[in-house]
Amino acid sequence: MPTPLGSYVPAVRIGDMVYTSGQTPLVNGKLMYAGAVGDGGVTIEDAKASARLCGLNALAAASGACGGVDDIVRIVKVTVFVASTPDFTRQPEVANGASDLFTDIFGDDGKHARSAIGVASLPLGCTTEVEIVVQVRP
DSSP states (O other), X not given: OOOOSSSSOSEEEETTXXXXXXXXXXXXXXXXXXXXXXXXXXXXXXXXHHHHHHHHHHHHHHHHHHTSGGXXXXXXXXXXXXXXXXXXXXXXXXXXXXXXXXXXXXGGGGOOEEEEEEXXXXXXXXXXXXXXXXXXXX
16 A cells, blocks of 8 residues: 555545545555646556556555455445546546456446546646545444
């Protein structure tokens, strides 16, 4: 699980729900995907891979707050932020990188509500950021 880059915790548990902070595409402290989609520098496939990695980091954060991934009952809500140019409109396709990961792991319990949001920039210049809300075993 990535170390927080500021004054916050990776996830907070309230009853049977866990809310994660936004997770970026970091592996062992190294940023794996940087740049905006739509300017020719980052492909949609790379952006989807970035969202998938963010999703894995979000699962790690949620798991850390509830005792393990086996304690996650279902994915409730996913928010995907995509660094993109003003004319780029395929954020939902990029967000599928995370959404597909959750359904691959949890099946029907991985199906979730979702927002895919285009933004001008993200922390560290990363391509995507993902936050999730999960239901966990009591």
